[in-house]
Amino acid sequence: MLVADVSATEARKDYEYPPENLPCLLLSVGYHGEKNCAYVRLYDPESRKLYWWYDNTDHHPYCLSDLSIDDLKKNSKLMSHSGLLGFEEVEKYDLLHDRKVRMTKILGKNPLAIGGRSGSIRELLPNAWEAKIQYHNCYIYDKKIIPGMFWMVKGGRLEKAPLDVGDIKELLQVFKGESEEFLEVLMEFLPSFIAPVPDIKRVAIDIEVFSELDRIPDPESAENEIICAAIVSNDGESRVLILKRPELSKGEIPSGFTDKFRVEFFDKEVDLIKTLFEVVDCYPIVLTFNGDNFDLKYLYHRALKLGFPKDEIPIILGKDAAYLRYGVHVDLYKFFHNKSIQVYAFSNKYKEETLDAIAKALIDIGKVSLETEISELPLLVLAAYCWQDAYITLELTRFDDNLVLKLIVLLMRISRLSMEDVTRQGVSSWIKNLFYYEHRLRNYLIPRPEDIASMKNVSDTKAITKDKKFKGAKVVKPKPGVHFNVVVLDFASLYPSIIKEYNLSYETVRCPHPECKVNVVPETSHWICTKRRGMSSLLIGFLRDIRVKWFKPKSKDKGLNDELRRWYSVVERALKVIINASYGVFGAEHFPFYCLPVAESTAAIGRHTIEATIRKAQELSMEILYGDTDSVFIKNPQEKKISELIEWSQKALNVDLDVDKVYRYVAFSERKKNYLGVFKDGSVDIKGLTGRKRNSPQFIQKAFLQMVSVLSRVNSEQDFNEAKEEIERIARTCYVKIQRREFTLEDFAFRVQLTKPIKSYVKTTPQHVKAARQLLELGKEIKPGDIISFVKVKGKEGVRPIELARKEEIDTEKYKEYLRTTFEQVLDALGLDFDKIVGLTRLESWI
């Protein structure tokens, strides 16, 4: 095992040892450098205290070799390695070759002896397996620890706390046809989905640093004073620490903030920091927003600079993260930045990963808006600003009955990762860790990526898009026009169910058995094993089934009480996050189980499934309007035929087809992934339309929404005539207002994200980069992730950041064109012509 981040998890202090037989939530596992052993952080929900337990089972870091002990003893470099502890012969099962293997476990005196520095043991071996696993994770696997679950110390040893899973007759009934293996996995996971998540004691902190010229202070050099710090906890603390700066007025606490927090003034920055450290050093969880890269990093370096001895700084800096010596630091920026969380857990509700945008979208509270520089604010105004940030940060974990906290803990249980890791790593790491754990549990050898590659680095299909590795999903051309009464059917978790039903896994696709070669995936040369159940087929299949067949229906079951339903829905969402990524990871090179044939086969079977379903629907004389990957849109179908199709797909294709939604009507242009649907209740579904893209100018979005609101009131074909006139009016008005420049500069702004450092745009210079370069010249800092607001102007450069723009230079023609494309996406469907609409205007305006 490698412990690249050894310093990160190294603890310097002894903390209280847990009492015997006290069930505690296991928050994290780490490696203690001084004691040279694994440790565990345990949280007791009753006393709200954190305990530390240190490994006393004589567990050591190791890696595996395919050489015998005798052969290894001939390796003089290895034998003279000062970190070598010893050898142990073990038997493992090699799934790739479907056979037992004898291997030697090489034990090291500490994690770094195995790997992580030059000359480590793993580098002295011709071949090493399981040598790149971080030690604290290795410990989790070997001790069968499930982080986020209840554990206790019994007779000095760490043990699973007993948990009553209750009556599971109904559950077992649902899964009665499943294999023995499946049921074993079910019983292994079930406690994770049942054990409650306590309201863990936690504190959110935020600091403000003096800065000139709206520059973000550099946390490495930490040159400026920390002028304010806020502390907001879920156990009653609400404080703001303020550095006295006589040159500034105190001001007054802004209305709305009185009594929200206690103010403490400090003469010296050192004392302010000390006070903050005392708080940080006694909470089981400390929350920040961007604390890894700013707050905690700044605090650490600033404290050093001010002469704090290292052991009085409760922060431990890792490569890309800041850890705490006592509790767990959760950086919510990292968590919400995670694409899977954003898309699947929060259905894209927030589109920018700033504290302000996330909080506004999820809890309808924003940051305090400022007109002055932070450093010039009256002290009590600064206090309110700072407090609000900490308050929002805490609230982000509290809203909806601790939804985010519960999600985090459930994801810990599923991925078997510590809280620090699960909140910082992406979904591929979660799946990787789960797979490693499950391999170890079954004594399977964890394959090296090159072992998989050497056997399965083939692909048979050609992607439609350049630079893609294989062919993906099928998208059916839409039938343009307005269609009433449209039923959308979709396959429930199509790819995961394919992975399950077709036994797809890295070891089962192109397996070593000659007799399986007849079991071929359509459109490919890949065959699938008929002798063994694949690991990913089993695990992903289980997670998919338990979500679709149990937690999803339960989360909607009106017979259950609110609290229980809410719990089922959190579990369902946590599962969704993992399941939705489960196919993609096999096509991602950096995933350690990367296996193109798995991803390619999944997509191929997916195409086969939707194509067969469409053919069948047409046989049943149903009219297919559109389809994308796993969905089919059917025009005005007979109910009977719908059920017939659903039954057929179950029987013939082994997939669950369900009615997903029913539209009063849908408007399609000729564009794929681009439509507007109105539900029976008048709510609207907008997919892919420019008017809804976050980079479109505000005034375009507003005009577009006006049009949508008109369309949402259309009930029948007759209503359209009236609606069309209203829409024409909206388009025309907007067109004229562009011409007359009757919008604000902000309204005219395109807001485009810079996805990489500005220097890396070498092939072309897109408009937002041009605008960003103009800002750069002004001395503004620009970094990846920033959203650049610019307007299109007449002249050579064509763009101007709004900070520099004047309304007169706006290129109205460009905006008219943009308005046209935005409206055309819908007008096309309605049979209207944009030019005619605005052309009329010109005539009229001349008359």
Place this chain on the structure above:
DNA sequence: GCGGACTGCTTACCT
């Protein structure tokens, strides 16, 4: 030397 046709780059979206 200019403009239209084309390709490629980039972003934002859908499933």
Place this chain on the structure above:
DNA sequence: ACAGGTAAGCAGTCCGCG
């Protein structure tokens, strides 16, 4: 550090044009 498919706008290049 999950995948591929699609739309759109613009940057840059090629080619023809007496």
